[in-house]
Amino acid sequence: xxxxxxxxxxxxxxxxxxxxxxxxxxxxxxxxxxxxxxxxxxxxxxxxxxxxxxxxxxxxxxxxxxxxxxxxxxxxxxxxxxxxxxxxxxxxxxxxxxxxxxxxxxxxxxxxxxxxxxxxxxxxxxxxxxxxxxxxxxxxxxxxxxxxxxxxxxxxxxxxxxxxxxxxxxxxxxxxxxxxxxxxxxxxxxxxxxxxxxxxxxxxxxxxxxxxxxxxxxxxxxxxxxxxxxxxxxxxxxxxxxxxxxxxxxxxxxxxxxxxxxxxxxxxxxxxxxxxxxxxxxxxxxxxxxxxxxxxxxxxxxxxxxxxxxxxxxx
Amino acid sequence: xxxxxxxxxxxxxxxxxxxxxxxxxxxxxxxxxxxxxxxxxxxxxxxxxxxxxxxxxxxxxxxxxxxxxxxxxxxxxxxxxxxxxxxxxxxxxxxxxxxxxxxxxxxxxxxxxxxxxxxxxxxxxxxxxxxxxxxxxxxxxxxxxxxxxxxxxxxxxxxxxxxxxxxxxxxxxxxxxxxxxxxxxxxxxxxxxxxxxxxxxxxxxxxxxxxxxxxxxxxxxxxxxxxxxxxxxxxxxxxxxxxxxxxxxxxxxxxxxxxxxxxxxxxxxxxxxxxxxxxxxxxxxxxxxxxxxxxxxxxxxxxxxxxxxxxxxxxxxxxxxxxxxxxxxxxxxxxxxxxxxxxxxxxxxxxxxxxxxxxxxxxxxxxxxxxxxxxxxxxxxxxxxxxxxxxxxx
Numbered sequence: 028x029x030x031x032x033x034x035x036x037x038x039x040x041x042x043x044x045x046x047x048x049x050x051x052x053x054x055x056x057x058x059x060x061x062x063x064x065x066x067x068x069x070x071x072x073x074x075x076x077x078x079x080x081x082x083x084x085x086x087x088x089x090x091x092x093x094x095x096x097x098x099x100x101x102x103x104x105x106x107x108x109x110x111x112x113x114x115x116x117x118x119x120x121x122x123x124x125x126x127x128x129x130x131x132x133x134x135x136x137x138x139x140x141x142x143x144x145x146x147x148x149x150x151x152x153x154x155x156x157x158x159x160x161x162x163x164x165x166x167x168x169x170x171x172x173x174x175x176x177x178x179x180x181x182x183x184x185x186x187x188x189x190x191x192x193x194x195x196x197x198x199x200x201x202x203x204x205x206x207x208x209x210x211x212x213x214x215x216x217x218x219x220x221x222x223x224x225x226x227x228x229x230x231x232x233x234x235x236x237x238x239x240x241x242x243x244x245x246x247x248x249x250x251x252x253x254x255x256x257x258x259x260x261x262x263x264x265x266x267x268x269x270x271x272x273x274x275x276x277x278x279x280x281x282x283x284x285x286x287x288x289x290x291x292x293x294x295x296x297x298x299x300x301x302x303x304x305x306x307x308x309x310x311x312x313x314x315x316x317x318x319x320x321x322x323x324x325x326x327x328x329x330x331x332x333x334x335x336x337x338x339x340x341x342x
Numbered sequence: 343x344x345x346x347x348x349x350x351x352x353x354x355x356x357x358x359x360x361x362x363x364x365x366x367x368x369x370x371x372x373x374x375x376x377x378x379x380x381x382x383x384x385x386x387x388x389x390x391x392x393x394x395x396x397x398x399x400x401x402x403x404x405x406x407x408x409x410x411x412x413x414x415x416x417x418x419x420x421x422x423x424x425x426x427x428x429x430x431x432x433x434x435x436x437x438x439x440x441x442x443x444x445x446x447x448x449x450x451x452x453x454x455x456x457x458x459x460x461x462x463x464x465x466x467x468x469x470x471x472x473x474x475x476x477x478x479x480x481x482x483x484x485x486x487x488x489x490x491x492x493x494x495x496x497x498x499x500x501x502x503x504x505x506x507x508x509x510x511x512x513x514x515x516x517x518x519x520x521x522x523x524x525x526x527x528x529x530x531x532x533x534x535x536x537x538x539x540x541x542x543x544x545x546x547x548x549x550x551x552x553x554x555x556x557x558x559x560x561x562x563x564x565x566x567x568x569x570x571x572x573x574x575x576x577x578x579x580x581x582x583x584x585x586x587x588x589x590x591x592x593x594x595x596x597x598x599x600x601x602x603x604x605x606x607x608x609x610x611x612x613x614x615x616x617x618x619x620x621x622x623x624x625x626x627x628x629x630x631x632x633x634x635x636x637x638x639x640x641x642x643x644x645x646x647x648x649x650x651x652x653x654x655x656x657x658x659x660x661x662x663x664x665x666x667x668x669x670x671x672x673x674x675x676x677x678x679x680x681x682x683x684x685x686x687x688x689x690x691x692x693x694x695x696x697x698x699x700x701x702x703x704x705x706x707x708x709x710x711x712x713x714x715x716x717x718x719x720x721x722x723x724x725x726x727x728x729x730x731x732x733x734x735x736x
Contacts, residue, residue, distance in 0.1 A: 067712070071734040074721035112604050127608045188708025190730070226601070230656050233663035241662035246670060246680045254687045258694060266698040275706060275714040276723035292722060323735045 028062035028327065030303075033176065034197055037168065037300045041307040044164050055306055058313050061326040066194055070295035072323050073316070079288025081305050081312070083200075087151045091144055092284050095212075098141040102219075103260050105134040110253045138223055145216050168300065169200045173210070177203040200301040208267060211259075218255045222248035397446060398436045399423060429509045435463050454491050457503040479503070482631040486638075496578045499571050506561060516542060552626070555606045555615035559597070562616045567594040587635050589669040592676060596669035614655060619643055619668065623654055 030038065038059070042052055063069060084092075108120035109130055121127040152171075159165040168174065179196065181203045186192035201209070225232045225248040232248075233241045271281045276293070283289050294302045305312050320326045401407060402421040411417050426432060437443050438461045442453040458479035460472040482488050482503070489500040519527075519541035527537040553561070565571055572591055579586045589596060597603040597616070605613035622629035622642050636643040642651040652659035671677060672684045713728035724734050 065732060067732050068735075071713070071722070071724035071732070075718060075723075076721075077718045109604075112607060113598075128610075185704070188704045190708070190711065193730075229666065230658040230660070230663050233666065234658070234660055236662065238662050238665070242665040242667065243679050245666045246677065247683055249670065250672075250680060250683055250687060254684075254691065258691050261691070261695050262698060265695060266702060269702045274702070275709050275716050276718060278716040290718065292718075292724065325735065 028059055028064055028066070030059060031197060034300060034303060037166075037199070038303045038307065040166055041304040044166070045307055047307060051307075051310070054310075054313060058306060058317060059303075061317075061320060063320075063325045063327050066197075066295065066299060068325060070292045072325060073291045073295060073319055075290035075292045076288075077290065078282040079286045080291040081289050081294050081302075081309070082287055083283060083289045083294075083301075084287040085151075085155075086287070087147075089284060089287055091148045091151065094140065094144040094147075096284075098137050098144060099259070099263070101137045102134060102141060103256060105130045105137065106253075106256055109134060110256075135227070138220075141216070142220055145220070169304070171201050171206055171209050173206050177206055195296060197299040198297055200298055200304075202297055204270065208262075208270075211262065215255050215259045218251050219259075222252035222255070226252070394423070394436075396436055401447065425511060426509075428512050428514075430512075431509050433464060434461050438462050438464070452492070455504075456491050475503075478628065478631055481628055485632040486635050487633060496574060499565070499574065501565065505565075512542070516546075518542070519545075555611055555613060556609065558615045558617055559594075559603075559606055563594045566590075585635075585637060587637070588676070592671050592673065593669060596671045596676075600668055600670060602668065614668075618654065619651055623651075 038055070042055065047055070104120070105124065108114075108117040108124075109127065111117050112127075121130050124130045124133060156165060156170070168176075176199075180198050183192055183196035184203070187195045225245060229245060232244065236244055271277060271284075272279060281289075281293075289298070294305065306316070399421065402419055403423065405418075405420050407419045408416050409419070431439075439455045439459060440451075441459060442451065458474065458476045460474040460476070462472055464473040465471065466473045487500050489497045489502065491502060518538055523541065524534060524537050527541075528534050531537050531540075552558075576586065576591060578584070587593075598607065602614045606615055617626075617630050617633075620633050620641070620643055622632075634641040636645075638644060639646060641647065648664035649659060649661055652664050656663060667677065670680060672680050674681045710726075711729045713724050713726040713730075713733060715723050715725050717723065719725070722734060727733055
């Protein structure tokens with residue numbers, strides 16, 4: 028396989044950061060050279076375990092996802108009948124929870140857990156990044172930070188879906204969809220926390236804001252809390268659940284949120300750069316891939332020149 | 343036996359019944375019939391105790407003492423002695439209020455009862471003067487609601503005393519005075535019945551006898567929610583170059599959308615109802631009768647008084663806080679900022695959802711063409727034949 032400039036850079040960075048031996052470096056390079064040029068053939072032919080093959084999310088992230096999952100749905104379930112108090116379904120829902128006074132207490136209590144989850148997550152990624160930087164393992168391309176490449180990936184992915192491009196773009200550990208979703212959730216969480224606190228402590232917010240915007244702020248927050256909640260609920264229902272449950276190949280569900288592992292075919296298809304890192308970090312993955320290539324006779328011809336000369340622009 | 347609970351409620355909330363009567367005609371008939379029916383049952387146990395020295399009951403004791411009004415409604419003039427004897431006005435002879443009755447049988451009544459008239463037969467024990475509601479009536483007359491009893495046109499939309507107040511019946515289930523109190527009082531006052539009446543009169547006023555927040559909102563809404571009434575006043579104000587409150591048209595619906603309204607709707611009593619903001623805090627029972635528009639400097643909702651009004655509940659409120667709209671709407675002519683903010687929010691929401699659903703469908707379509715199946719089975723989800731010419735090696 029002829030790696031793109033970006034893929035080559037990712038691979039080199041990973042090999043350098045992991046301080047792999049020359050033998051291992053040669054193994055990796057040989058394996059990369061023997062991969063079929065058409066990456067589609069690669070992810071179509073690997074064998075995947077539905078509950079996941081390659082480690083992707085730490086236990087902290089999985090706990091945070093579970094907390095977000097529970098708090099989000101509970102907040103929606105308790106917030107909706109409070110806001111849409113006149114709807115025919117609001118009273119039965121409140122009654123089910125023990126009355127609106129109980130619904131309000133549950134809503135606020137769960138909101139505190141949601142805020143805790145957000146703080147827990149910020150601490151995790153901040154401390155994790157500091158540790159990685161200190162260990163010399165940090166790579167910005169492996170984080171959620173949006174890059175110009177994400178815009179290109181989005182464009183190229185649309186071209187692939189439309190049949191105008193042969194392959195999906197080579198995306199990193201977090202692809203453009205995940206970054207959009209992540210920052211939408213982060214923005215939404217912030218809006219919900221700020222607006223929720225403005226309901227609980229209106230006098231405090233009014234006293235710390237300039238007079239010219241204090242009233243407008245409160246109005247905006249009253250508007251934002253239900254709108255943002257509804258928008259988040261719809262995005263979760265229509266997009267997140269599509270991506271993790273309904274998308275072809277993911278049905279009926281991905282197990283990543285529990286096992287922390289992603290399937291091999293998914294990793295190669297949507298996170299190829301991360302898969303290159305996996306090949307560097309996981310010797311057993313190299314062996315497994317090598318066996319697959321041999322058994323299915325998918326090895327490409329050995330390169331006539333060195334890897335350094337193989338860098339070409341991906342079509 | 344009568345339904346004690348129903349009777350109790352009908353005694354306790356005559357206002358609610360009246361409000362319902364004003365809103366709907368059929369419930370009016372039903373409730374009236376129910377009330378009369380229950381009352382007829384009830385009075386079998388009630389001894390008629392007020393004396394009819396003026397002979398009014400010669401005619402008004404007959405249940406069919408009715409007439410059909412010009413607008414086709416049946417109006418009853420039947421007085422139930424046993425019920426009246428348990429009302430707050432039981433000691434007031436008829437002609438103290440119906441002072442225009444000069445002869446029997448009397449002619450058609452056009453004047454109606456003026457609530458500021460003096461009761462010739464009841465003296466105020468504090469002043470020795472004839473008892474009168476004149477003080478509270480004058481407060482009401484000075485309010486935005488004040489009007490004459492017999493008035494026509496736009497003024498007649500305003501409430502008169504009996505719009506809000508009926509002739510309340512004492513609660514038969516109300517606890518009487520404890521024996522040790524009666525035992526002490528009768529030593530000087532001798533008459534046990536007198537003692538019990540004074541005890542109830544006093545203790546009822548010591549207890550908080552305000553209407554509940556829901557009742558207050560319901561009472562105010564009976565007029566302020568009436569679209570026809572609102573339109574009449576808006577038109578009248580425009581034609582006569584009069585000023586109306588900014589929230590006059592949306593007072594009720596905007597309150598219901600506010601946090602105060604939602605909580606009141608859910609039965610919370612600690613939340614601000616109409617009177618908590620629109621009536622002065624000092625002497626609640628008087629101030630609720632002298633409500634003024636927010637443009638009046640004496641109104642607690644006047645811009646100069648809002649901070650103090652908010653501080654009644656929100657003790658840390660400042661001028662910034664008092665600037666928050668307690669009657670929020672998204673109408674363009676009410677709150678421009680909120681109106682456009684809501685439109686932008688809606689637009690973003692629609693674009694986001696449509697965009698994401700579109701992207702998902704596009705993605706499904708694109709990947710399915712390349713041979714992906716929905717479920718990952720036997721180690722792969724790329725089992726289908728690709729239309730783009732590269733398939734899994736089997």
